[in-house]
Amino acid sequence: MTILILGSGGREHTFAWKLAQSPKCEKLYVAPGNSGTAQIATNVNINVTDFEAIKALVIEHQIDMVVVGPEDPLVLGIHDFFLNDDTLKTVAVIGPQKAAAALEGSKEFAKEFLIRHHIPTAAYQSFNAENISEGYAFLETLTPPYVLKADGLAAGKGVLILNDLNEAKTELKSMLLDAKFGDASQKVVIEEFLDGIELSCFVLTDGKHYKILPTAKDYKRIGEGDTGLNTGGMGAISPVPFASESFLKKVEDQIVKPTVDGLIKDKLPYKGFIFIGLIKVGDDPKVIEYNVRMGDPETEVVLPRLKNDLVSLFKAISEERLNEIQIDIDNRAATTVMLVSGGYPEAYEKGKEISGLETITDSIAFHAGSVLKDGKIVTSGGRVMAITSYGDSYQEAIKKSYQTIAKLHFDKINYRKDIGFDLD
Template sequence: MNILVLGSGGREHTLAWKLSQSKNSTNLFVAPGNAGTATIATNSDIGVSDFEGIKQLVLKEGITLVVVGPEVPLVEGIHDFFLKEESLKNVTVIGPQKLAATLEGSKEFAKEFMFRHSIPTAAYQSFSADGLEEGYKFLESLEPPYVLKADGLAAGKGVLILNDLKEAKNELRTMLVDSKFGDASRTVVIEEFLDGTELSCFVLTDGEHYKILPMAKDYKRIGEGDTGLNTGGMGAISPVPFVDDVFYKKIEERIVKPTIKGLKKDGIPYVGFLFIGLIKVGGEPKVIEYNVRMGDPETEVVIPRIKNDLVEVFRAVMDKALDKVELKIDDRAATTVIAVSGGYPEAYEKGKEILGLESIDNSIVFHAGTKKMEDKVVSNGGRVLAMTSFGKDHEEGLALSYSNLEKLCFDGMYYRKDIGFDL
């Protein structure tokens, strides 16, 4: 089978790494890819939103399976594009259609879905610029901290958590009136703050059946002790130590099953990965958000723990036979630590040579923001590399990741030294 993975980050390198191990993978392509994917697949310099370019690549190379990594092409309707094109009708796309992708593309749409299907989540209201005064009044009715979310996609930066009411009002105005996040904040969702511990639940569904993948916990803040600005993710661990059988059952019965049933009841076709961002509040799970793809950096610990041939799993998705698959999960803990560019998540420089890649032992380096420049690998983004390791528990895995990160260097390289500190 000829396969295309769309995207260029650590998530896509991890998916390509896993797919490349399959006996069913004949030729593997990644668009646009990075320096890591170039070592195991053929990179193609096509953007994830260039549907025509993707179509030409698929037809030229006889690709029959397309795995969509990031959310943007899904929200823009790449799956729908494939369904409408006669020449592409026999190509399977792992990733939901545009309507289903609205679960991530619109916070308001997602909240309405959750309330409609009695899925536990925070109380909320939505506001646009002409409802600014009502937004102020709603903020006044809440206890701090105040949670403001841009309705649309804002590259993981559209959520603000503020302790001061005056600051919250000012930020609401900036988002709605001054378009702080562009079109993404044309509508802003204000919701009650949930105090608890966050975790990530990943589900793969063929539209009829589902499988819950290993759960993970990621760390979003740039600073140690979960301080500073939000990032795309600074590290992750799997499994999550506090998810026992009782809590797992609550997640499945109260959240996963009602979500899958709700999609079918609403006539929303869904094929692919579903990320459910959860928070444990007083022993009960609540949904923070849905994403319509695998999370990053959680992918770098979830996918390596799956022992199955991933192409065979995707074939079961194609055939709506996911219920026939028995997932085999590695019992060991997997950990990943992200090395980022100096200055990230604000301004940072690219093009810094990465040294030491050949010296890594017993860990897997997943490339994110990297590219090949002549015979060098250089930084090409904010999050540059993910160092993934296994251990009998997350402490052992993290110790191995950290020891290997010490062998790497590039100008301005930074990573958090306290991933898993709260466990």
């Protein structure tokens, strides 16, 4: 098969790394890709939301399957674009259609779906500029902390958790009236705060059947001890030690199954990954959010633990026969630590040369914000590279990642030195 991956991050490098291992993958393209995908696939400089350019590429190279990495093209309807085009409709697309992608594209849509299908989640109300005074009143009925979520896509940064009522009101005004997150915050969802520990559940579905992939836990904040600003993710571990068998059974019975059943009932066509952000409150799981694609950096610990041929899995999804596949998981733990540019998630410099990659033996370097320039690998984004390692325990795996990081360098390199700190 000839396969195209859309995206340019660590998630897409991990997909490329896994798909390239399959004897069924004859030719692999990544658009736009990065310095990591360039080593195992052909990068094509096309924007992930330029559907016409993607169409031309698919036709030119007779591509059989498109694997959509990021959320933007899914929310904008790339799967529908393929289905509605006579020259593209036979191409397999891994990712939900536009109607189902609203689970990530709109926080309000997701909350309504959760409530409608009796899936455990936090109580909420949503507000816009016209009824902002009702939003203030609703905040006054809650106990702190206060959770404010921009309704639309905000690159993982549209959620605020605030302890002070006046600050929460100020931020609500900033989001609704001053467009703090642009169009994404034209509507804001206010939720009750759930006190617990977070984890992520990953599900593959062909729209009828589902398979559950390994759990993972990521670390969002820039600073040690989960302090400072939110980021796209600073590291992750899999499996999650506190997710017992009985807890995971609750996740499947109370969340995964009703989610897939709900998609069928609501006629929301879905072929791809469902990323369910969970919080464990006591011994019970509740849904924080849905994403309609794999997470990053969770992909860098989930896919390395998947023993299955990924092309075969994706083919089964496109042909609605996922029920025929047995998922095979590596028993070892996997951890990843994200190397980021100095200053990230605020202003940072690009173009810093990365050295030491040739010394890596016990880990896998999944490139993210890095490109090949004049024969050298240089930084091109905030989150630069994810260093993934295996171990018999997450402690052993994380130790290997840090030993590998000690050999790597770029100017102003930064990373969390406490991934997994809250699990001991």
